[in-house]
């Protein structure tokens with residue numbers, strides 16, 4: 001059987017985990033690329049410049065993309081496009097490209113050339129679940145898509161301090177790579193990560209023919225006074241994204257954003273768990289993510305919940321490998 005040869009863009013938390021797991025599958029990693037060029041494995045043996053990407057991607061079976069979101073995802077989009085132009089499929093966990101350029105990538109997605117399950121829901125594969133399940137019978141979708149914030153709020157509701165639990169989330173590799181201080185970590189997740197995931201999740205549900213872009217979502221930064229209030233009320237609140245046919249004006253929510261598209265309304269924020277009976281079914285523990293689909297008017301046809309690990313190098317890279325196998329085999 002032919003050996004599968006791949007390249008990995010990004011040699012941080014996810015890239016290095018992917019490297020180890022890819023090798024253990026006996027696939028050949030031709031190179032790993034960081035911001036400073038191409039390297040042989042995880043070593044610092046430089047074997048080329050980043051500009052060589054169009055030639056280095058040629059002839060590979062697949063590329064993995066695991067870089068931070070830069071320029072709203074344009075950098076990642078360019079890597080994806082170059083790979084597709086060379087006839088090489090790509091599996092990504094970066095969210096900017098899919099959340100802002102979904103319509104440009106849709107044909108390749110339909111052709112099975114892009115794997116992006118790890119962009120939303122980490123290892124839970126909730127996008128695949130939604131694709132299978134969503135149809136005209138769906139009335140509401142609610143989701144917890146940020147494992148880091150769920151981990152922080154879960155910790156707070158168990159009596160831990162905000163500083164302690166945020167530091168732990170960073171150490172465990174759950175938090176977005178660039179954030180430094182406490183408020184930055186929360187904002188990076190709430191105002192950066194969730195709008196991107198919301199856009200990818202909504203588009204992949206295919207509820208309307210229009211496509212949304214994360215950059216069109218108007219979102220304010222969380223201020224220190226709001227964070228203090230959230231800290232006090234942590235045991236009764238979680239960051240929930242809702243997609244409904246109603247405009248949801250009555251919600252008990254701290255901070256957040258709203259967006260409407262076609263006849264659907266999207267609302268996100270730190271919602272009171274007691275304010276909607278569906279939230280109690282939805283909210284997962286720890287770093288997990290979850291999605292709840294409510295079917296039939298007033299949910300009379302039931303609600304369906306999927307839960308799984310939402311962040312972390314192991315579940316994320318495993319999900320990317322599942323995508324890769326589906327594409328290749």
Ligand SMILES: NC(=O)c1ccc[n+]([C@@H]2O[C@H](COP(=O)([O-])OP(=O)(O)OC[C@H]3O[C@@H](n4cnc5c(N)ncnc54)[C@H](OP(=O)(O)O)[C@@H]3O)[C@@H](O)[C@H]2O)c1
Pocket residue numbers: 009010011012013014015033034035036050066067068069070075093094095118119122173174175176177310311312313316
């Ligand atoms: N951590 C998680 O649980 C999780 C879950 C799902 C998705 N993600 C996503 O996965 C991505 C990577 O996260 P991470 O935690 O692995 O980040 P990370 O540890 O900061 O690593 C990022 C890597 O990307 C490289 N890089 C940066 N800019 C680049 C460029 N222009 N060209 C090529 N390489 C470049 C960096 O190169 P240098 O080594 O030279 O700095 C670094 O090796 C992010 O988009 C994140 O949102 C993470």
